[in-house]
Amino acid sequence: MTVVGKINILFIAAAIFLGCVLTGYTAHHEYQADLDQLVQGSLAKVLSRPDLQVDIYHQDEARLVQILGEFLQPATVSVAVAYNSVGEILARRDQANSPPHNLPPFAAVRANIAAVEPGLIGLGPERQPAGTGYWSSLTSGESLIHLTMPVFSPVNPTQKGLTTLDFVKALSEPGAQNSLVAIGYIHLGIDREELLQGIHPTVSRVFYSSLILILLGTVAVLLMTRRITEPLSQLAQLADQVASGKLREYVEIEGGKEFKDIATVLNGVIGGVSNYKKEIEVDHKLLTSKVDETASKLSTRDEELHKATDEITETRGQLHQMAYYDSLTSLPNRRLFSEQLSLLLDLNERNGKPLALLFINLDN
Numbered sequence: 001m002t003v004v005g006k007i008n009i010l011f012i013a014a015a016i017f018l019g020c021v022l023t024g025y026t027a028h029h030e031y032q033a034d035l036d037q038l039v040q041g042s043l044a045k046v047l048s049r050p051d052l053q054v055d056i057y058h059q060d061e062a063r064l065v066q067i068l069g070e071f072l073q074p075a076t077v078s079v080a081v082a083y084n085s086v087g088e089i090l091a092r093r094d095q096a097n098s099p100p101h102n103l104p105p106f107a108a109v110r111a112n113i114a115a116v117e118p119g120l121i122g123l124g125p126e127r128q129p130a131g132t133g134y135w136s137s138l139t140s141g142e143s144l145i146h147l148t149m150p151v152f153s154p155v156n157p158t159q160k161g162l163t164t165l166d167f168v169k170a171l172s173e174p175g176a177q178n179s180l181v182a183i184g185y186i187h188l189g190i191d192r193e194e195l196l197q198g199i200h201p202t203v204s205r206v207f208y209s210s211l212i213l214i215l216l217g218t219v220a221v222l223l224m225t226r227r228i229t230e231p232l233s234q235l236a237q238l239a240d241q242v243a244s245g246k247l248r249e250y251v252e253i254e255g256g257k258e259f260k261d262i263a264t265v266l267n268g269v270i271g272g273v274s275n276y277k278k279e280i281e282v283d284h285k286l287l288t289s290k291v292d293e294t295a296s297k298l299s300t301r302d303e304e305l306h307k308a309t310d311e312i313t314e315t316r317g318q319l320h321q322m323a324y325y326d327s328l329t330s331l332p333n334r335r336l337f338s339e340q341l342s343l344l345l346d347l348n349e350r351n352g353k354p355l356a357l358l359f360i361n362l363d364n
Contacts, residue, residue, distance in 0.1 A: 011221045012214070019210035026206040030199040031134040038074055038190065039147055043118060045070060046149045046186055050171065053153035054164050056084060056184035064091035071188055076198060078144065079103065079189040085157050085182055101144055101189055109146040115182050119148040137192040144189040152180035238266060 046052065049070075055063040068080040068091060078098040082091045087106030094100050103109075108127050113119035122130040123142045130136055132145045154170040155162060324336035341357075348355040
């Protein structure tokens with residue numbers, strides 16, 4: 001794989017990763033914002049209903065069911081329950097289009113939470129505490145988030161026979177806000193699926209926007225890398241041609257100033273190499289011509305030398321014939337006889353062997 005291909009893959013992977021991170025962050029932020037808004041709205045609703053403490057004290061189920069209906073107005077709340085101060089159920093109301101849920105014990109949803117503090121908790125399959133955030137909603141086996149809110153009252157809930165007027169008087173007394181006690185609790189079961197459905201449009205818009213940006217960014221990177229790599233590819237092809245000896249007169253490369261500068265340098269190099277190659281070719285032709293001419297001369301001289309050698313050999317043979325043989329009879333003459341006799345006498349003297357000479361004189 002080329003470097004450009006690796007860069008493109010790296011960019012696409014980084015863009016997809018950033019898109020996923022952005023989508024995940026948006027989902028988490030929107031989910032948490034909706035949950036916080038629901039919690040704050042529910043707390044404000046509890047504080048805005050002072051009659052809740054009276055109805056909880058009198059255990060007026062009908063009134064409590066009516067008030068709980070107000071807490072079910074957000075579709076994300078599946079069930080609303082009213083408890084007294086010791087966690088006994090006084091009233092319950094489920095969302096009309098939601099199947100009934102099996103709520104955990106009061107002690108489980110208020111575990112490790114102070115009596116006067118609101119509690120927001122998620123529970124796992126084994127009723128163990130779990131997170132309430134976006135990622136927990138994706139992995140948790142429990143479909144509800146449990147919000148418990150204390151209902152405060154300035155009167156002691158253990159007193160008997162109190163009337164609505166007693167509660168009004170207690171609230172109007174100075175310092176009543178400093179002596180509030182939890183007379184009961186409102187428990188809301190918040191449906192995680194409904195929360196996820198609520199953020200789905202926003203998350204979808206972010207996801208598709210990120211996808212479009214990734215596609216546009218990918219196209220832009222491909223165009224940019226192509227603009228960069230096309231001149232590089234031309235330079236690589238040119239280098240291969242130069243290496244193989246295929247030289248062009250002029251090279252024109254489209255691209256930035258840097259590539260044009262490189263092309264200018266290469267054109268200068270190619271021009272110099274081309275001129276040098278032409279000079280070498282001319283010198284080679286001249287040298288070949290000189291070599292051929294010299295070889296021709298040497299061949300002629302060799303033939304002349306062979307001819308002269310043959311003539312000398314022939315002349316030497318003629319001189320030998322004339323010196324040692326009679327021209328009339330072609331018989332060995334006295335000179336040859338004398339030389340042969342002298343040679344034989346020397347051999348006889350050195351070897352000590354007898355030598356005989358036969359002399360015949362023929363007259364006429």
